[in-house]
Amino acid sequence: MPVVALVAGFIFATTSTTAQGTDLRAGQSSQLTDLIAQRDASVADQEQTLAELQAEVQALTDQAATRNGAVAEAQAVGRSRLTAAGLSGLVGPGLTVTLDDADLGPNGALPAGAESNDDVVIHQSDVQAVVNALWAAGADGVSIMGRRLIATSAVICVGNTLLLQGRTYSPPFVISAVGSTTQMRSQLDTSADVALLRWYADRYGLTYDVQEEREIALPAYDGTLDMRYARTERPGGG
Template sequence: MLRHAGVAAVLAAAGLLFATSALTSGGTDLRSEAADLGSLVAQRSQENSERATRVSALRSEVDALSRDAQQPLGGDAGEDPLADPGLGTASGALAVTGPGLTVTLDDAPTEEPRPAGATPDDLVVHQQDVEAVVNALWAGGAEAMVIMDQRIVATSAVRCVGNVLVLQGRTYSPPYRISAIGDVDRLHAALDDSAEVSIYQQYVAAYGLGYQVSDVDDLQVPAFDGTTRATYARVPATGGGR
């Protein structure tokens, strides 16, 4: 009976956690569109920041209730699957420390003369530029990754709205920092081999965009503090028709 009560408490707390988490979708590609959504983005970012503390507290409560619910009546607590370092790292549930590198992308300096033929879109970092670096680092065997101050997991999505980056409900302005833990030589090689990163480097050479790669001996990557719930996914209807 106590075990059933514990499971019910976990579900109730988890439901509240999901209800207070926000996910922003439908961003725009800055190289093709510069939407003037600054006020809306700032408002949503403030709301998400205010909820972050509540989400963190609820997550701790859910974790504690989950451990209680897994404990057999009159017996020892069940094994925590996230105690496996491999699973905990892959899921983002555990903070990770180790060698790696940080890639910094930045807009072209505004105080310098604009290169001949350059348009405003040529002088700023765009969604696909951040995605190019992220994809290259994963391809290079990155074990854990963070963009700015947020852990990247399977459900993370990079979006650009206007001239800001939107990541898991929070907004950021350049310079953008992408850090990854892994074999440093492999990570460098993956960046060098990426066709998409090579295109960005052409803009670096032509228009003065920022691109810097720095090795880090003891990189600190925090645990993921958001929700992995698929907010917009739907199970397809079965049966005939479309």
């Protein structure tokens, strides 16, 4: 027993010296708690950084979607304006109007009542009257002799030939328009200029023929800009 007591005393003395008045077990527990707290703080910081990065990525994604939507909208508007401007092809129902000179009698004899050749030929004012009526009716697109018209296209006659976009055409002149056939027919029927053309057609045998088409294909405009505009009066040549 004295030996056991002596050993125990020695151990207690050593522990007291090592601890220097502190609780050894309590100190180890405190260090572990601090480490866990540091790890938790680090994880929290990383989670916050991740959340911020995710928010930034989402914001950039939303901006990209907005830009893509704006680009798509602008492209759609551009395509619609290309069609309206005549710079892209167009297919749809519409009207075909054919204009032609009157037939002359033997040896070029004029029809009864005609005073000159001006009475029996198609003039640029006749072509322009039909085109203006079609545009006024809201036609989506118009062509003459298969050539697409735009806002600055001029209809010019030289004698009884038609000069259009640098090319010359002889009658019959074929005018095609895509749009509401009801509205275009109505406008042709009520146009004063077209009424004058119909009067000459009835009196001297000019051709004024209107046909409805289930499908008309208009090409894109391929000419150069021409800022000249045709007159609308009929008498006095070309």
